[in-house]
Amino acid sequence: MTEKNSWLTNSVMPFQFEGLPIRGRICSLGQSLNKIIRQHDYPIGISKLLGEVLVLTVLMADSIKLKYKLSIQIHGKGDLKLIATDYCIPLNRSETPMIRGYAKFSSIKIDYSGSVQDMMGEGYFATILDQGEGSIPYKGITNLDKKGLVHSAEEFFLNSEQLETRFWILVHEKIDAEGKTLLTGIGLMLQRLPNIEGSKILEHAEKKGTRAVQDLAADRILSNSNWEKITSFLNEEASKAISQKKGNFSGLLLKAFSDKDLRVFVEKKFDFGCGCSPDKVVQTMSIYSRKDLHTMTNKMGKVTADCQFCGAHYEFNPSELGHDN
Numbered sequence: 001m002t003e004k005n006s007w008l009t010n011s012v013m014p015f016q017f018e019g020l021p022i023r024g025r026i027c028s029l030g031q032s033l034n035k036i037i038r039q040h041d042y043p044i045g046i047s048k049l050l051g052e053v054l055v056l057t058v059l060m061a062d063s064i065k066l067k068y069k070l071s072i073q074i075h076g077k078g079d080l081k082l083i084a085t086d087y088c089i090p091l092n093r094s095e096t097p098m099i100r101g102y103a104k105f106s107s108i109k110i111d112y113s114g115s116v117q118d119m120m121g122e123g124y125f126a127t128i129l130d131q132g133e134g135s136i137p138y139k140g141i142t143n144l145d146k147k148g149l150v151h152s153a154e155e156f157f158l159n160s161e162q163l164e165t166r167f168w169i170l171v172h173e174k175i176d177a178e179g180k181t182l183l184t185g186i187g188l189m190l191q192r193l194p195n196i197e198g199s200k201i202l203e204h205a206e207k208k209g210t211r212a213v214q215d216l217a218a219d220r221i222l223s224n225s226n227w228e229k230i231t232s233f234l235n236e237e238a239s240k241a242i243s244q245k246k247g248n249f250s251g252l253l254l255k256a257f258s259d260k261d262l263r264v265f266v267e268k269k270f271d272f273g274c275g276c277s278p279d280k281v282v283q284t285m286s287i288y289s290r291k292d293l294h295t296m297t298n299k300m301g302k303v304t305a306d307c308q309f310c311g312a313h314y315e316f317n318p319s320e321l322g323h324d325n
Contacts, residue, residue: 058087074152
């Protein structure tokens with residue numbers, strides 16, 4: 001992934017290290033993020049936090065064998081009430097996956113800054129995995145804490161898939177030639193996989209007592225201490241990159257694993273998109289009776305609905321919606 005163009009690209013690149021039970025992804029979020037924030041005109045602090053969640057959403061969705069949709073909903077009791085994001089794979093697999101997101105807050109403050117807990121207070125981080133028609137959505141919930149959003153996402157993988165996972169995310173801003181704010185998001189994800197291959201080699205080495213095989217097993221087995229060294233190094237280097245507003249995460253990755261062969265897979269593209277439609281509004285309103293719907297009309301006698309994600313506005317006659325009883 002060429003990060004010098006990350007202001008424009010929307011892509012996620014999977015990778016894996018040969019001979020080590022570690023896989024991961026690097027995500028670049030540019031145009032899509034700016035399309036989303038410009039629809040809502042949020043304060044910059046909320047826009048950047050929404051950008052972090054969108055990067056998390058892409059990384060998490062691409063690491064799962066996703067058939068339909070992954071959603072993240074972060075609920076809080078502070079001034080910032082909700083951040084919601086979706087990553088959706090179209091039924092037509094030749095079409096580009098879509099991301100969308102929005103935030104809900106109760107008032108306009110002068111300054112939305114600080115940690116997610118400063119803005120949201122007590123709350124929870126919900127991950128909803130929907131594999132489409134015929135499946136029951138899976139919902140994982142973790143509490144918000146001082147460790148931040150990435151810790152909540154890491155807990156999701158530990159609880160649902162028993163995989164140790166680490167995330168590093170940077171969202172920063174610049175001003176374009178027209179004086180408009182541009183945001184870009186960069187994300188790195190690492191996962192420690194079950195060390196089946198190394199365990200088998202070690203078992204064979206213990207039986208045969210072969211020094212060469214034992215050395216090979218030691219190289220293939222990722223100990224807890226080595227995993228902690230890797231993540232500690234990346235924590236330190238990523239903190240420097242964030243403080244210096246330099247999102248060269250691919251460089252950090254190569255530096256951390258300079259003696260290992262890296263296998264890179266094809267980049268996957270995605271873009272902003274919304275699946276709302278008049279038919280879906282009609283379906284949502286089908287739970288109401290026509291009598292109830294008449295109490296929901298505006299001065300023009302119309303029932304209206306607005307999509308929080310894309311801002312689309314829908315109007316209906318009450319007779320087009322609901323049921324008779």
